[in-house]
Amino acid sequence: MSEGGRVEVRVTGFGGQGVVLAGHIIGRACAIHAGKNATMIQSFGPEARGSACSATLAISDGEVLYPYIGRPDILVAMSSEGFEKYRDELKDDGILVYEQDLVHPVVKEGQRAYGAPSTRIAESLGRAIVQNIVMVGFFGATTGLVPVEALREAVEHSVPAGTEKLNLAAFDRGFEYHKNVLTQPALEVDRPPLEGAPG
Amino acid sequence: MRPDPAGVLTGAHYLDGDFACGEGAMAAGCRFVAGYPITPSTEVVERISRRFPAMGGTFIQMEDELASMAAVVGAAWTGTKAMTVTSGPGFSLMMENIGLAAMMETPCVVVNVQRGGPSTGLPTMVGQGDVMQARWGSHGDYEVIALTPQSPQEAFDLTIDAFNLSERFRVPVMFMMDECVGHMTERVVIPEPEEIDVVPRVLTDKSPQEFEPYSVNGTEIPEFARAGDGYRFHTTGLTHDERGYPVMSVDCQETCVSRLLDKINDNADEIVRFEEEGIEDAEVVVVTYGITARVARLAIDLARAEGVKVGLLRLIVIWPFAERRIRDLARSVGAMVVPEINYGQLVLEVERCAGGRCPVVSVTHGGGGVHDPAVIAKKIIEAGASRT
Numbered sequence: 165m166s167e168g169g170r171v172e173v174r175v176t177g178f179g180g181q182g183v184v185l186a187g188h189i190i191g192r193a194c195a196i197h198a199g200k201n202a203t204m205i206q207s208f209g210p211e212a213r214g215s216a217c218s219a220t221l222a223i224s225d226g227e228v229l230y231p232y233i234g235r236p237d238i239l240v241a242m243s244s245e246g247f248e249k250y251r252d253e254l255k256d257d258g259i260l261v262y263e264q265d266l267v268h269p270v271v272k273e274g275q276r277a278y279g280a281p282s283t284r285i286a287e288s289l290g291r292a293i294v295q296n297i298v299m300v301g302f303f304g305a306t307t308g309l310v311p312v313e314a315l316r317e318a319v320e321h322s323v324p325a326g327t328e329k330l331n332l333a334a335f336d337r338g339f340e341y342h343k344n345v346l347t348q349p350a351l352e353v354d355r356p357p358l359e360g361a362p363g
Numbered sequence: 364m365r366p367d368p369a370g371v372l373t374g375a376h377y378l379d380g381d382f383a384c385g386e387g388a389m390a391a392g393c394r395f396v397a398g399y400p401i402t403p404s405t406e407v408v409e410r411i412s413r414r415f416p417a418m419g420g421t422f423i424q425m426e427d428e429l430a431s432m433a434a435v436v437g438a439a440w441t442g443t444k445a446m447t448v449t450s451g452p453g454f455s456l457m458m459e460n461i462g463l464a465a466m467m468e469t470p471c472v473v474v475n476v477q478r479g480g481p482s483t484g485l486p487t488m489v490g491q492g493d494v495m496q497a498r499w500g501s502h503g504d505y506e507v508i509a510l511t512p513q514s515p516q517e518a519f520d521l522t523i524d525a526f527n528l529s530e531r532f533r534v535p536v537m538f539m540m541d542e543c544v545g546h547m548t549e550r551v552v553i554p555e556p557e558e559i560d561v562v563p564r565v566l567t568d569k570s571p572q573e574f575e576p577y578s579v580n581g582t583e584i585p586e587f588a589r590a591g592d593g594y595r596f597h598t599t600g601l602t603h604d605e606r607g608y609p610v611m612s613v614d615c616q617e618t619c620v621s622r623l624l625d626k627i628n629d630n631a632d633e634i635v636r637f638e639e640e641g642i643e644d645a646e647v648v649v650v651t652y653g654i655t656a657r658v659a660r661l662a663i664d665l666a667r668a669e670g671v672k673v674g675l676l677r678l679i680v681i682w683p684f685a686e687r688r689i690r691d692l693a694r695s696v697g698a699m700v701v702p703e704i705n706y707g708q709l710v711l712e713v714e715r716c717a718g719g720r721c722p723v724v725s726v727t728h729g730g731g732g733v734h735d736p737a738v739i740a741k742k743i744i745e746a747g748a749s750r751t
Contacts, residue, residue: 188548192377195550204377204548229657230736231547318377 169225171309172233176218176250177242177263182296186240187219189300189318190310194223196321197314203228216245223309240303241267242282242296261303263295278306280341286334294334297323301338306346312339364563366390368556369418378551380544381406383515384474385414386553387522388446392561393472394420395445397434399427399453402486403542404476407448428453432460432473439464439471440598442564442589444526446472450542451480451493454500461535462501463600465623468577468585470529470564472522474538476545479704479730489542490730491653491704495711497537498682504620506627508634509537509682511653515549521679523559528634530562532626533584539681541704543654543733571595577619578605583626627683636679637688645674646697647746650689650713652678654733655702662702662739669740671747681709689716698746702726702739722746 173190177183184206194202206219220233239254241247241262247269254260257274264279271277282298297319304315316335323331370389378386385407388396396415398408412422421438425431431447438445449457454475464471479485480492497509508528512518522538529536567574567586576596577585588594601609602616627634641663642648651659656677666673676692678685689712693699698721701710710725717723726742728734 188377191548196375196377201550202377205543205546206548228549229661230733231543231654231657232733322377 170228171223171238172236173221173223173238173240173309174218174233174236174250174253175221175240175242176216176246177296178214178245179217180214181217181242182293183217183242183246184219185322186242186296186300187221189297189315189322190303191221191223192322193310193314193318194221197317198310200225200310201228203231205231216243216249218246218250238303238307238309240299241269242299243267259307261299261306263299278302278342278345280338280345282338285337285341289330289334289337291330294331297331297334298338298341301335302341303338305339305342364561366392366556366559366561367418371556371559372553373555374553376551376553377548378515378519379406379546379548380512380515380518380540381476381546382410383518383551384448384512384522384538384540384545385410386551387519388472388526389414389418389420390519390553390556390559390561391444391523391526392563393444393446393526394418395422395435395438395443396420396447397423397425397431397438397445398448399425399431401450401453403478403545404448404450404453404474404540406545407474407476428456429460432457432464435471435473436460436464436467436469439469440467440590442566442587444470444530444564446474446526448474448476450476450478450486451490452483454493454496458496458500461507462503462505464535465501465505465507466600467598468533468623469535470533472525472529472536472538474522474540476540476542478542485731487542488731489654489704489733491539491541491655492706492708492730494539494652494681494703494705495708497539505623507535507537507682508532508627508680509539510636510680511539511541511678512544513653513656513677514544515547515551517679518544519551519553523561527560527562530564531584532630532634533587534627537682539653541653566592567594575605576607577603579622583622583629631683631686634680634683635685635688637685638675638677638679640675640677642674642676642692645672647671647673647700647743648676648692648696648698649673649700649702649739649743650676650678650709651702652681652709655704658733658736659702659739661736662734662743665736665740666743666747669744671744673743673747678709684709684712684716686712686716689713690718693717693720696721698722698724698749700724700726700739700742700746702728702734702742704728704730704733722749
């Protein structure tokens with residue numbers, strides 16, 4: 165991880181997938197519900213629905229001065245184009261969290277990669293639109309960056325009124341999917357092991 | 364006094380600087396906004412237009428920026444707290460009516476979320492190239508107040524201050540955000556209404572028979588009467604006397620215009636705000652503002668690691684300029700380093716106030732991004748070395 169406990173995250177996908185909302189939820193979880201500081205920047209460019217889009221987060225227990233990221237510690241890739249665009253900047257020991265039906269990653273030695281079929285999980289809940297929230301849940305479980313309760317609260321506060329139940333179900337499904345890919349969070353954090361995780 | 368609770372969204376939020384600015388305006392009592400959408404400022408009015416109906420506010424999307432500023436001046440004269448929101452290209456178009464607002468002594472707030480210029484420049488990318496325009500953009504002699512936030516939290520807090528200053532001094536206040544602060548999302552804590560101070564529009568208690576709109580009687584700020592309250596008066600951009608009537612004379616020009624300057628300059632110590640860090644034993648002082656102040660603090664850490672005694676003077680109010688403080692510092696420090704995202708604007712004021720007592724180093728950036736802290740650090744280290 166970066167010096168001074170700073171963790172940098174990039175979330176990428178195609179416009180319309182809810183990339184910025186996913187970044188917003190992670191940032192809100194850190195900054196409002198977990199006592200950290202988190203600065204989010206969303207990409208502003210000629211992005212339109214369907215093209216690669218991204219949001220970045222600088223997360224720290226201390227003050228975040230420099231708002232932009234360098235090489236992220238964590239890359240969340242929800243589309244192939246987004247992964248191709250940003251794969252090279254992921255740190256050599258970074259973590260990739262990806263949509264496994266859309267992204268077919270080749271990672272460097274030292275990098276870890278965790279995939280989930282987030283779109284199919286969302287479709288099984290009846291609404292593909294909650295794919296990004298499934299991914300936020302999976303991100304929370306695999307990285308251990310921020311407590312699950314904080315992420316859950318951030319989801320509840322960030323989605324449109326009336327859709328909380330569906331989105332929380334999506335979050336929980338994404339979170340639980342980690343059991344298929346790993347037994348404990350990828351980051352070394354000072355907190356008890358995940359509920360249900362062996363050992 | 365305390366604000367109308369309807370406009371105060373108390374709590375901890377995760378907001379970008381634009382949204383936070385909009386929340387600050389509503390908390391300050393702003394109930395009229397006219398604007399024409401322009402990146403990177405549009406989110407301010409998106410937020411306001413969504414929240415205004417519940418508190419009885421009016422947002423009008425005007426045909427252009429000239430009309431937007433004109434509408435703000437008109438609304439302010441009905442007693443409403445009014446604001447417009449734009450970026451560089453729109454700011455240029457507003458200059459004519461900003462001058463009118465200054466001449467008519469109209470309390471209002473103009474938000475400029477600065478992007479790279481000149482002209483349409485870099486719509487989605489950061490700049491700080493409008494800071495001189497904020498002061499000098501309209502023709503003739505007048506004074507304004509201008510503030511520069513460094514975070515979404517300050518975008519909230521200082522927007523309230525901007526409205527308060529505009530009411531206190533009856534002057535258009537320029538709220539000079541930048542794209543980086545406008546588009547960055549961070550925690551913003553909005554206090555309870557009881558913890559927020561707002562300056563209300565104070566209306567004259569004189570009768571319509573005795574009221575004169577620009578009579579000051581020993582003070583520097585005239586009393587205000589709302590259009591529509593039965594007071595017969597005249598107001599104009601022409602040089603005017605106490606009654607507001609045009610008088611084309613040297614004497615009237617002197618009285619009318621000098622007061623526009625004096626009411627700000629004589630109260631500069633009350634208006635000017637800055638923050639200092641590690642100034643006490645500093646050999647080099649970094650003078651900066653807005654997003655660049657955050658980046659400069661990283662540069663200061665790098666330079667300190669190299670043994671340079673360096674402090675920070677962060678300007679919060681850039682106009683009126685922190686003239687007295689810069690003059691004092693120039694006597695005691697070895698050099699000043701001024702990073703800003705332009706080719707050297709406020710550095711000219713720093714040079715003027717330093718008056719040759721210490722070297723002043725400009726660290727420019729054309730816009731589209733923030734400085735590399737290492738570049739600022741190099742200038743600090745060089746300035747520190749030339750000192751010894």
